[in-house]
Amino acid sequence: MESDDPTVIRSLAVTADDVVAALEANERRDTAAVLRVTPPFSGRMRARLHRTTVDADYGVPEPLHVSPERFVDSPPPLPAPDDTEDELRTDPELSYDPETHRRRHEAALEEWRASVRTSLVGATTIETPAGAHEVSVSVLE
Numbered sequence: 001m002e003s004d005d006p007t008v009i010r011s012l013a014v015t016a017d018d019v020v021a022a023l024e025a026n027e028r029r030d031t032a033a034v035l036r037v038t039p040p041f042s043g044r045m046r047a048r049l050h051r052t053t054v055d056a057d058y059g060v061p062e063p064l065h066v067s068p069e070r071f072v073d074s075p076p077p078l079p080a081p082d083d084t085e086d087e088l089r090t091d092p093e094l095s096y097d098p099e100t101h102r103r104r105h106e107a108a109l110e111e112w113r114a115s116v117r118t119s120l121v122g123a124t125t126i127e128t129p130a131g132a133h134e135v136s137v138s139v140l141e
Contacts, residue, residue, distance in 0.1 A: 002040035004061040006128040010043045013138040014071060016117045018049040022068035023116060025051075027078040034065040037126075061129075070124045071137060076115050079108035 001008070014035055022033035036050035039061045052065055069075055084105040089096050120139050125132045 002042050004039060004041070005130070006037070006039075006041045006061070006064050006126070007130050007133050008041050008043060009037070009045050009126070009133070009135050011136045011138055012037065012045055012047045012066070012124075012126070013140055014047040015140045016120060018047070019068050019071045019120065020113050020116050022049055023072070023075055024078060024113075026068065033068065035068060035071065037064040037066065039063060064126055064128065066124075066126050070126065071120055072116055073119045073121050075119065076112060079105065079112055081105050084108050 012035075018035060022035060025031045025033040032052040034050055034052055035047035036052075037045050037047050041061075047066055050065070081101075085096070085101055088094060088101055088104055094100065121137055123134060123136050125134050127133075
């Protein structure tokens with residue numbers, strides 16, 4: 001049954017890639033990336049990657065914008081290029097060069113993405129106009 005009331009949602013489906021992309025975009029560029037749930041609402045809904053804007057007029061009822069952090073148990077910090085460079089420069093076994101730095105940083109980002117994927121939660125709390133609401137989470141590959 002469809003409804004204007006988001007508290008009818010029991011389960012949200014989300015792709016791991018959307019969660020990772022939203023987290024990474026927010027960390028790198030502070031883009032206000034969220035996982036959006038678009039009305040009408042029902043028991044099982046899909047949350048999709050979306051970039052919010054302050055002046056957007058979505059109509060009534062408004063979609064829910066769920067922070068990507070809500071889908072991850074303790075999201076790890078995104079590796080910074082400067083930290084990767086520091087690690088490389090302090091390794092006595094290696095000499096620094098830009099290509100090695102690039103490869104090391106790409107590897108650090110892949111490890112971070114994999115860590116996020118393995119930290120996705122099975123349930124979360126979403127904010128609705130009526131207050132906090134607990135839902136189960138189904139991760140799509």
